[in-house]
Amino acid sequence: MARRPEAIVFDIGNVLIEWNPERVFDEIMGSRAAREELFATVDLHGMNDRIDRGAPFRETVHAEAARHPRFRAQIEQWHTRWLDMASPAIEGSWRILRTLRSQGVPVFALSNFGIQTFALAEGVYPILNEFDRRYLSGQMKVIKPDPRIYEMVEQDCGLSGAQLFFTDDRADNIAAADARGWQTHRFTNPEALAGALRARGFPL
Structure with missing residues (x-):
């Protein structure tokens, strides 16, 4: 069994909300x-x-x-x-996020998202207000897969890469997180994500 991480980090586009x-x-x-x-x-x-x-x-x-x-x-x-x-919502991923939070697991967002576009999305998707921490590229002035954005997350939350589990649909974003030692799962569907989290000790 993989080491249980201290926090789960979600991309948003094509993980929680379709982006097409x-x-x-x-x-x-x-x-x-x-x-x-x-x-x-x-x-x-x-x-x-x-x-x-x-x-x-x-x-x-x-x-x-x-x-x-x-x-x-x-x-x-x-x-x-x-x-x-930016639609529709990927409901199975929302259920996973909310189940983790109900179990007291810290849940973060790490997403390439503009400042004004995120404000639009917040008005439609209430789950975007439910993260414990939000790391949005528009505010950070750097986008994935630049290694700097992952470093900034580590510095802000005080966790090392090995303590973070990150899911994203893009291979280049996952590779950049892998290079910093993060635990990762390339998102394809909610069922596979749930399986990856169960393998790390989360009772989903």
Whole structure:
């Protein structure tokens, strides 16, 4: 059995809430092919990384739209339809989080999230207010998988990597946590996450 960690750290996007801009932009553009052309022409995920580092949400989206007049109206919908991209909730993960908290287990968030976009999400998803500690890239001015963000978590909570269990859907984010000695689980579904936590001594 793996060592029981002192705290559980959740990513948010695609762990607690689905994050799927491509699905929404297939609708906006009218087809997958048109969406793929847009995403190949305009680095929308790079734009979102800037927001996650703390850049202002609306201003960043509209500035990117102005640089690409052919797609201006469509790019601006990254702002107007953001909540559609960040949905629905992954209910099984919510149950795991709340079960852990009911057992007195400290539960943290570590997520690439802009300041204004997180405020939007908070208004829709009450679970985002239930963490014992929240580490959000927009406030920290650094995004995963930069090693610095993991170091900042350790320094703030006073726990070493080996005392932290982290789940995230992205392989690069997991690899960066592994490199600091964190216990990790690459998220695919709530059932697999529950199994990984049971293996570490949590009665889920």
